[in-house]
Each structure stands twice: as structure tokens, then as C-alpha cells.
Amino acid sequence: MATPLIVSEVSKAFTMHLRGGIRLPVVANVSFSVRAGECAVLGGPSGAGKSSILKMVYGNYGVDQGQIIVDHHGQLVDLATANPRTVLSVRRDTIGYVSQFLRTVPRVSALGVVAEPLVARGTERSEAHARASELLGRLNLPERLWSLPPATFSGGEQQRVNIARGFITDHPVLLLDEPTASLDATNREVVIGLIEEKKLKGVALLGIFHDADVREAVADRIIDVTTFAAGKVAA
Amino acid sequence: MTDEPLLRVTALSKYYGSRIGCEDISFDLWPGEVLAIVGESGSGKTTLLNCLSTRLLPTSGTASYRMRDGQWRDLYRMSEAERRFLMRTDWGFVHQNPADGLRMTVSAGANVGERLMAVGDRHYGNIRATAVDWLGRVEIDEARIDDEPRAFSGGMRQRLQIARNLVTGPRLVFMDEPTGGLDVSVQARLLDLLRGLVTDLGLAAIVVTHDLAVARLLSQRMMVMKDGHVVEAGLTDRVLDDPRAPYTQLLVSSILQV
Numbered sequence: 001m002a003t004p005l006i007v008s009e010v011s012k013a014f015t016m017h018l019r020g021g022i023r024l025p026v027v028a029n030v031s032f033s034v035r036a037g038e039c040a041v042l043g044g045p046s047g048a049g050k051s052s053i054l055k056m057v058y059g060n061y062g063v064d065q066g067q068i069i070v071d072h073h074g075q076l077v078d079l080a081t082a083n084p085r086t087v088l089s090v091r092r093d094t095i096g097y098v099s100q101f102l103r104t105v106p107r108v109s110a111l112g113v114v115a116e117p118l119v120a121r122g123t124e125r126s127e128a129h130a131r132a133s134e135l136l137g138r139l140n141l142p143e144r145l146w147s148l149p150p151a152t153f154s155g156g157e158q159q160r161v162n163i164a165r166g167f168i169t170d171h172p173v174l175l176l177d178e179p180t181a182s183l184d185a186t187n188r189e190v191v192i193g194l195i196e197e198k199k200l201k202g203v204a205l206l207g208i209f210h211d212a213d214v215r216e217a218v219a220d221r222i223i224d225v226t227t228f229a230a231g232k233v234a235a
Numbered sequence: 236m237t238d239e240p241l242l243r244v245t246a247l248s249k250y251y252g253s254r255i256g257c258e259d260i261s262f263d264l265w266p267g268e269v270l271a272i273v274g275e276s277g278s279g280k281t282t283l284l285n286c287l288s289t290r291l292l293p294t295s296g297t298a299s300y301r302m303r304d305g306q307w308r309d310l311y312r313m314s315e316a317e318r319r320f321l322m323r324t325d326w327g328f329v330h331q332n333p334a335d336g337l338r339m340t341v342s343a344g345a346n347v348g349e350r351l352m353a354v355g356d357r358h359y360g361n362i363r364a365t366a367v368d369w370l371g372r373v374e375i376d377e378a379r380i381d382d383e384p385r386a387f388s389g390g391m392r393q394r395l396q397i398a399r400n401l402v403t404g405p406r407l408v409f410m411d412e413p414t415g416g417l418d419v420s421v422q423a424r425l426l427d428l429l430r431g432l433v434t435d436l437g438l439a440a441i442v443v444t445h446d447l448a449v450a451r452l453l454s455q456r457m458m459v460m461k462d463g464h465v466v467e468a469g470l471t472d473r474v475l476d477d478p479r480a481p482y483t484q485l486l487v488s489s490i491l492q493v
Contacts (some may be wrong), residue, residue: 055476059470060472085268
């Protein structure tokens, strides 16, 4: 079975130059892989480095040591050393990410925010908007909100916009940072359904879920992040 | 996606006497890519921008540009006439102060139309129609087409300057603090407009700003400058979320939260 994501002996520390150069180790020797069609869940208490691992895989955090190998257009790319242009290309076509919080842009509608990743990949705007409407509908976001910028939405509404944005593409790897944290039971079920569909399509999912019910419903495997502890744990 | 950069900068340095303006700057810029250059006053970011846009000649180093016909040209070996032609067709330059980029005593329509005439358009009806279209795209009411920019607000002037620059379909736009000096609400509107235009037109842009939020919103890549040197460079969100150089950490930690 295909393995589109391999993390090998990755280490990360923050050096706080404004605090006299204190070095805060986050994780060390992180090694795991995610196969196509499975959902691997990063487990461990807050501060264990789960989010940091996800951010390194997305290229949002730098990597001090090790390799993050991703199958990008049939070629193996090491994200730990890739140049910015390669990382952007990987993000556009290979690795999707549902962050914990939506970074809103003034004046862009919820529908526009959700459709953007498709438009960026060359999908016709009208078709992208149709797909976005379908997803927002499934996630029960009231239709009167679709044309509004999400800046004023509630936490749960913003999160559903964010989820729709992450799930709209068919990226072969999808990272999920607590996508259900501020959702009610009904919408949690919808997200569980969306994750199941991704698995059936052969997407490799790597996620963080604090909600035990969701975790049990979607996880094929728990990766215990505490085994990657690097001494003192970062905030 | 093309696999060749648009601009190649190698070991560019500019000295003012013995003082460093900027030193040993190298990077490639690709079509459709927005690069933010950030740093505080005196960091050399404007010197670098002026060298790149050939408004200033560097002391050493090279910058090559891929012309529309695919030929690479050394910017500092072109004739003055060639450079000027490049600047008014394939390039744009958005100044912080719109008065530096506009002609304040001719109408808004003429400010936009002038660049078209410079590239050889002579049909008055076409020029005016294009000007109307561009005023609409930068959200200026068509009814203001015959007004002089002197009668415009700061935000409108800046939007007019953008229209004037983009009307010839440039491939590369230089921007020097494009939102500096504007009210916050006006800034947000302008940023959103710029972001949309850059995406829709597939422009490459080099944006000098001291505002990290502007860099985050507009750019994919970022260079942080201090004392004439690049102290950190990379993907914009990586530099802002995981800053590594002491100076970048200082900049990021100095942002006020609202």
C-alpha cells in the first residue's frame, strides 16, 4: 500500500534569542509514516509537541534535523530542506491542512474562502463555488452567512468554514489540527463522515483530536507523541 | 507553471561612500510570486527596491530580467531608453506617496490612459473605455474620471496609482510601503484589492513594508533585512510563525495584539 508521508528522525527546538538564547526542545527523533487510506492520530497531553509536528509537516515550522518525505506528483520531496517554492507547490497539490483557527481576510466571503484552494488549482470559479456551497450545506452553515466575510462568525461557524476549505480539494495528504474542537454533536458527526470519505478515497490523514469520541471513531492508529519527548517540554 | 524565474539577483550591493546601503543580496523571483521585504527604517529595504527597479544603480552585483520574448537581460547594462520602456510597459512602481506616482494636475482618466498611450495605443475611445474599466476595478466611481487626483482622498489616490500601474498588464510590480500613511480601514480595503488583483493577474511583486501584517496578507515569501543585510528569508508564514534570527524574533514579538 502506498505511503505518501514518511517522517524520519525529526527534531525541533526553539531558541529564544530575546530570552538570553534559552533553547526549548520540543520533540526529538520523531519517526512515523502514514499510509494512503488511513487516519493516524497524534496522541499525548498538551505541550507534547503534537501541533508542532503537524506544522513541520506543513512547512509552517522549520525542522532542525531529520527528514519529512512526501510523495509529490510521484516524486519524493524532503520538506525539511525544500525551498519555499517547492513547499508552496506541495501545499497547493499534495498536502492540505485544516488549522485550528481560521485566518480571515477582510472582505472575502465564506464561500470565497472555501472555494479558494480549488480556484488556485485552476478549477472554474463557478464550479468551485458550487462545490463550496455543497460542503457548507453539509456542515449546516446557514446559507445567509455564505456571502459574508467570516470575521464576525462564531467560533463554531468559523471552524466549519475552515473544515470546508480543507476538505474541498483532493489532496492525497490531509492534516487536521483539532477540526472538531468547537463543534456541536451534529456537526462532529458530519466531520467524522467527511473523514471516512477521505479514507475511502485513499487519502492519508494525520490529525490531532482532543475529543475522545471523534478520535475513537476515526483513528486507525494512535502515534504516542510522548515517546518523542525532548527533555523539557515547550509551552 | 513556468520553470524559469522572472528576476535573478546575484550578490547585489550598494554603498553610499563607505556606508552600506545593502550588501550581498541574492534571490530569484518567479512569475506570479509576491516577495515581501521587511525591516525597519534604515534597514536598506528601500535602497534594495530602488536598485532592483533601476532607479538607483548598485555598486556591484547583477540583476537579470527575463523579457517577454524569453531573453535574459542584465538590468544594469541596458540603455536608458530600454530601461524606461521596460518601466512603463512590463513593470509597475507603486510609491508610498501617490503624488510621486501620479500626475496630480491631469484627470484620473488621463493618469490611467497615459500609460496606454506610452505603449502605443492611440484610439481615444479604447483608451477611455480601458480607463473606465480600470477605475471600476480599483473601485473608483466612473463619475470621477474627469476629476484631478488632487481632489481625491489618500485612499482613492493610492487606488488610482495602482490602476495607472496595472493598466499595461505588467509582469512585475514594485511597491514601496503601498499602505503606509493610510487609515486602517482604508488600508484593509486597499490590501484586499491588491491581493485580488495580484492573484487574478498572476503578477509578480516585490513589496517593501515595515508592516508584518501586510507582508502576511500579500506575500508568499519574505526577506527580513537589518543593517543592509538579509538576516532571514523563507516562506512568509514560516518566517512569521517560527522566526529564527534574533532580529526577526524581536520584530515578530513587537507586534501589538488587538
